[in-house]
Amino acid sequence: MGISFEKFFAVTALMAGVGLVVACTVEENDDEGAAAAAGSGGSGQAGEAGTGGGSAGEAGSAGEAGSAGVAGGAGEGGSGGVAGGAGEGGSGGTPQCLGDTIEGDPALEGICDDLPYAETDCDPGSEAGLEPYAYEVCWRMSGRLRDAVLYDMHTCLADIDITDACSDEHGDAAEKCMVASVGNACELSEAAGTCDAIKTACDAVDANLCVALMQAFKPAAHQEILDCIDMGKKASTDPCEDIVDLCIWDPWAFY
Structure with missing residues (x-):
């Protein structure tokens, strides 16, 4: 399997989107309806005195108290403002680029030989045999890629979760590993x-x-x-x- 020129050069720039958070204030209406004032009770008047020798008439009974006025209905509260939609979350920070140093300073010599499929022969019938494409990607780039780029690519190649290392699917995964690591190289x-x-x-x-x-x-x-x-x-x-x-x-x- 040979690498294609287009895939090898297909390094995609990641654009970080900026999330704008829009705040919306919900205002409450404080205008409540005032209760109507209670009606005042009526006042009774005393009866007038009788004429002549008769005794004075009894005082008139007090008039019945006026019934309390009906309390005014409470004013309707102002309707709540529509909540603003949540702003899009801000994108994560730019991942650290890959350059010439690796944390822990791991040894890179012979790094490809520890890939889980390094000993796999994809063409056992031929005299020279055929290495898995992912292994070939690793050894061809070893010593040529900057140290952190190679180490990152090797980690990805080692983690390919496809059983058949000779399959096209495994090879496609290897190309993705390479493009991802190469695309994250420092200037x-x-x-x-x-x-x-x-x-x-x-x-x-x-x-x-x-x-x-x-x-x-x-x-x-x-x-x-x-x-x-x-x-x-x-x-x-x-x-x-x-x-x-x-x-x-x-x-x-x-x-």
Whole structure:
């Protein structure tokens, strides 16, 4: 299984979305209806005295107290404001990029040999045999990728949860590991100059994607790739982008 030029250069930039939190204040209406005042009781008047020798008439009984006025209904409370929709959560911080140092300084020499499928032969009938593609990805990039990029890719390759290491699915997972690690490489000042030279040799190469890829490689590997492209253009009639593809994958292809 060979790596495709398009997949190897397909480094996708992650855009961090900014979540805007919109606050909405719910206002309460404090205007309650005032209770109506109670009616005052009627006052009784005394009866007038009778004329002549009769005794004075009895005082008139007090009038019945007026019934209390009906309390005014409470004013309706103001309706609650509509709650504002929750703002989108802010995206997580930018993940730490991968450069030339690794926490704990683990040994990288022979790192590919501890992959769980390192001893697998995908073509036992042939004399030379055939390594799983994921293992080939690892050893071809070993010593060429920057240390943290290689270590991160190796960790991903070791965690591929597909039983058949010779399957296309396993190979596809290996390519995803490589693209993810390469795409998270820290900036490298030499990358732009290397890609200017590659672009001069082959205008079909996308300069931006080239820089994103070359940032993952050690500067010494840059020179190996450039030397390979120069030799390939002299020795091959293949399209220049195919030569670039091959030299990134195998810088010794034309030796």
